[in-house]
Amino acid sequence: MGDSLQSLFVLGSSHNEAPLEVRERLAxxxxxxxxxxxxxxxxxxxxxxxxxxxxxxxxxxxxxxxSNRTEDSVRxxxxxxxxxxxxxxxxxxxxxxxxxxIQHALEVSSGLDSQxxxxxxxxxxxxxxxxxxxxxxxxxxxxNRLFEKSFQAAKSARTQTGITxxxxxxxxxxxxxxxxxxxxxxxxxxxxxxxxEVGQKTAQALRSRGVADIAVSSRTYENAxxxxxxxxxxxxxxxxxxxxxxxxxxxxxxxxxxxxLLRKDAVAEVMRGRPERPLFLIDLALxxxxxSAVEELENVYLYNLDDLSSIANQNLAxxxxxxxxxxxxxxxxxxxxWLQLRRRELMRDV
Amino acid sequence: xxxxxxxxxAAEPRPHHINIGQISWDFSFSTEILxxxxxxxxxxxxxxxFQLRTMLRELVLTDRSAFAAGAxxxxxxxxxxxxxxxxRRPYSRAAxxxxxxxxxxxxxxxxxxxxxxxxxxxxxxxxEIAQFISWSLVLLFFIIGPAFRLRLLGFFTxxxxxxxxxVALLVPNWDQPYPAGIFGGNPWIELHAxxxxxxxxVFAILSLVSIMFLIQQHGxxxxxxxxxxQYLPSVQQLxxxxxxxxxxxVIVLSAALLFGAVFWVNNPELVPIFKLxxxxxxxxxxxxxxxxxxxxxxxxxxxxxASIILFLLAIASLWPVQSAREEPSAGVEATxxxxx
Numbered sequence: 001m002g003d004s005l006q007s008l009f010v011l012g013s014s015h016n017e018a019p020l021e022v023r024e025r026l027a028x029x030x031x032x033x034x035x036x037x038x039x040x041x042x043x044x045x046x047x048x049x050x051x052x053x054x055x056x057x058x059x060x061x062x063x064x065x066x067s068n069r070t071e072d073s074v075r076x077x078x079x080x081x082x083x084x085x086x087x088x089x090x091x092x093x094x095x096x097x098x099x100x101x102i103q104h105a106l107e108v109s110s111g112l113d114s115q116x117x118x119x120x121x122x123x124x125x126x127x128x129x130x131x132x133x134x135x136x137x138x139x140x141x142x143x144n145r146l147f148e149k150s151f152q153a154a155k156s157a158r159t160q161t162g163i164t165x166x167x168x169x170x171x172x173x174x175x176x177x178x179x180x181x182x183x184x185x186x187x188x189x190x191x192x193x194x195x196x197e198v199g200q201k202t203a204q205a206l207r208s209r210g211v212a213d214i215a216v217s218s219r220t221y222e223n224a225x226x227x228x229x230x231x232x233x234x235x236x237x238x239x240x241x242x243x244x245x246x247x248x249x250x251x252x253x254x255x256x257x258x259x260x261l262l263r264k265d266a267v268a269e270v271m272r273g274r275p276e277r278p279l280f281l282i283d284l285a286l287x288x289x290x291x292s293a294v295e296e297l298e299n300v301y302l303y304n305l306d307d308l309s310s311i312a313n314q315n316l317a318x319x320x321x322x323x324x325x326x327x328x329x330x331x332x333x334x335x336x337x338w339l340q341l342r343r344r345e346l347m348r349d350v
Numbered sequence: 351x352x353x354x355x356x357x358x359x360a361a362e363p364r365p366h367h368i369n370i371g372q373i374s375w376d377f378s379f380s381t382e383i384l385x386x387x388x389x390x391x392x393x394x395x396x397x398x399x400f401q402l403r404t405m406l407r408e409l410v411l412t413d414r415s416a417f418a419a420g421a422x423x424x425x426x427x428x429x430x431x432x433x434x435x436x437x438r439r440p441y442s443r444a445a446x447x448x449x450x451x452x453x454x455x456x457x458x459x460x461x462x463x464x465x466x467x468x469x470x471x472x473x474x475x476x477x478e479i480a481q482f483i484s485w486s487l488v489l490l491f492f493i494i495g496p497a498f499r500l501r502l503l504g505f506f507t508x509x510x511x512x513x514x515x516x517v518a519l520l521v522p523n524w525d526q527p528y529p530a531g532i533f534g535g536n537p538w539i540e541l542h543a544x545x546x547x548x549x550x551x552v553f554a555i556l557s558l559v560s561i562m563f564l565i566q567q568h569g570x571x572x573x574x575x576x577x578x579x580q581y582l583p584s585v586q587q588l589x590x591x592x593x594x595x596x597x598x599x600v601i602v603l604s605a606a607l608l609f610g611a612v613f614w615v616n617n618p619e620l621v622p623i624f625k626l627x628x629x630x631x632x633x634x635x636x637x638x639x640x641x642x643x644x645x646x647x648x649x650x651x652x653x654x655x656a657s658i659i660l661f662l663l664a665i666a667s668l669w670p671v672q673s674a675r676e677e678p679s680a681g682v683e684a685t686x687x688x689x690x
Contacts, residue, residue: 162438166576176580180570183584275649278586299585299650301570311575318576 007064008142008341010101011074011093014057015115018092025084026092028053036060036081037138043077045070048140050133050147052108054125056115061105063142071095102341103334105146110154111163112326117319118163123154142341153333161326166315170198170308171205173315174282177308178206178250181278181301188249190214192231193241193261195223196254198284198305203231203252215248217241219255245270252282253289264293271297282308413467416460417481418519423453424488424512431505435578446504447495453511454488461485473543477525479668480518482544484511486551487558494555498591500583506558514554539613545606546629550664552599553636556592557661560654563588567651589650592657593643600636607633628667635660 013026028036033051040049040062049062060078064070075093079086096104104113109126111118130147133139139147158164167173175185182188188211192203195218203214214233218224221237228235236244245251245266253261262281267290271279275298283290283304295302427449434441461481464472472478491507494500518524562582569579582588607629614621639656642648648656 176575177570180566180579180582180584181586183587275646276589278650295571298652303573307573311573314575 007070008062008098008101008146009064009070009074010059010061010096010104011071011078012057012059012096012104013089013093014059014113016113017094022088022092023056023058025088026058026082027055028058028082032081034136036078037133037136039077039081040074041138043073045073048143049138050129050143052126052129054122057108059108061101061143061146063140099334099338102146102150102337103331105150106153106157106330106334107327109150110157110326110330112157112323112330116168117316117323118158118165119168120158120164123151127151141344145341145344146337149333149337153330153337156333157326157329160329162322163319163326165322166318168312168316168319169201169205170284170305170312171202173308173311174202174252174303175205175209177301177303177311178280179209181280182249185209185211187212189247190233190250190252191236191241191245191248192216192227192233193251193253193289194218194255194257194285195220195227196256196284199252199254200227200231202282202284206250206252207231207233211250215244242266246273248279249277250280250282252284254284255289257285257289258287260291261289262294263291264297267294267300268297271300275299284308411459411463413460413463414519414525416456416463417515420453420457420460421512421515421519423449423456424484424508424515427453427508428505428512431502431508435505435581438577440501440581441505443504446508450488450491450504450508450511453508454485454492457481457485457488457515471540471544473547474528475524475526476669477518477521479547480514480524482547483550483554483665484514484518486548487511487514487554490551490555494591494595498587500559500562500587500591501581502562502578502583503555503558506562507555510554510558536613538609542606542609542613545602545609549599549603549606550661550668552595552602553657553661553664556595556599557658559588559592559595560657563592563654564651564658585650589653592653596636596640596643596653596657600633600640603633603636632660632664632667635663 013023015023018026028051033053037049037051040046040060045064047063047065049060052059052061060074062070062074075086075089078084079089107113109123111120111122114122126147130139134144167176178185178188185206188206190203190206190211190213192199192214195216203216207214214228214231215236216224216228216231216233217236217238217240218227219238221235224235224238242262245262251262255261267279267281277299279300281290281294281300281302283302286305288304290302290304292302292304294300427446430445430449431441461472464478468474471482473482487507488511491503495503495507563585566579566582566585566588568574569582570585583591610621610629614626639648639653639660643653
């Protein structure tokens, strides 16, 4: 076995080891990331390296020529560049070597190690990190192979298990519900009341699924206008929205109103004019903007923040039950890759 | 006994032609070709062909066994969907379509065999009516399923088709013998019967769509997200489909009643009053639902419930109607013996 492969390593810190405050201190800027990568490559003991830096994790993958002082050296470089105490890093980080590195990379790529199990954003971030390192000639035959294979393994874990099944963000849960009510959303019109952050994200999720039109109404018309511009929609005066309710199929409400904005009789009046067309009401405000008695009305579907969170949590719990299955699949991939890399190293040595 | 017998060239007598409806099937021709080919082939292949001939000679397909095979295939399709749903996975649409196609073809063969025997559309007793409704239901699925891509419709269709077809097979009294030429050789009255029963097929699929609507709506109202709910089509799609099916069914039933009315005007004594009243009431019920739907007074949930109730009433009315028709001819000796 080639010695060099024995010193495949990853130094990392993620939501599993570090609280948010520590992760904030460890997060690298783009410039610092490049500097770290360059410094590591200049160190004669490091052959290849790649840094993954996301909001939830910082990981330094690499392969060293000797395994005696690699860990200490990598930790020192990171602390020096980021300006954090060595103690803090040691307390809130992990160090893996050899086959464990492969298994870890595969689990991270497939979203198994993410806070939201099965989320797909991490795969894109891993790909970006890999592309960046490759452009800088920081990776070589081992890390190239490791990362390319980890992307393939992530795909296979996702298709063979339920780790990505069901939406786990409020916006995507709302989109799924809208699809269950309207089918294709291309004919649906959306009204966003207020400019709350969750409401905006929900509207954006609906926009990305191709809704026909989005209108925004807020007590401050400028806010409504700005948000409408961002969502490529139109703004309507807050005083006028009740008169225009019948034109909309999905109403997202996230205002700071102290009382209910939409009462049962008002919605009943709207439904009299459109009994065949369903109305989907999403109340994301606290205190609630929509009277809960509205859901008694025929063809009206009312969901509040708790309902959407509960669905997201159910989906997340269901994903978690698939972790062992996915991990077993990835173990097979990791072992195969390990054997391949060993074979390559042996050939190289010969 | 109505049956399709596949007989090899060695069997005597050899019915080379079997007439099924308008189609003449020549089975001996194919087996003779098989033997001619055998002369030029080597011995093991010949032996294989002789074995096949022997097997074909043993194969006897009656109309009832065709209906039974059809019901079993529909049942398998339903079970496939059920198992996949319990495993929380979507079933293969291709597999569902293939199974329903297989069941449909065999059921069509069964209807052909029986139709060839009675020389009329097989709608003479409750068994045949149930088979015809089940056949119409699956036919309609083939028309609307691929066009509108309503998820799970194949599963529900397979379930209802298996139920109708299976129950008809399990109740021997439903397949009572009846006099040949029950439609008096009048093609218009035969068309009336076929259209009326076909409209019941439309109403059957309408009730399935309505059930699917109620399940999906229940899930949305009760905030249920997992399980069957995630595979069902949207409530709006289902509601719109129900509206179209209702209109189609009422148009077909109205046409059927129009043809029947022509016969009734000329032969009022031949039409039992109970049958006339029950059929007209069902038609009127559906007509009221159509009018209320167009006026947007009966929509979504209420429309779905009304469609299901009316279909149950329509099905329930078939048997008294059947009994009323059989009463005057009770003394007539049956000339057609359904195969058991």
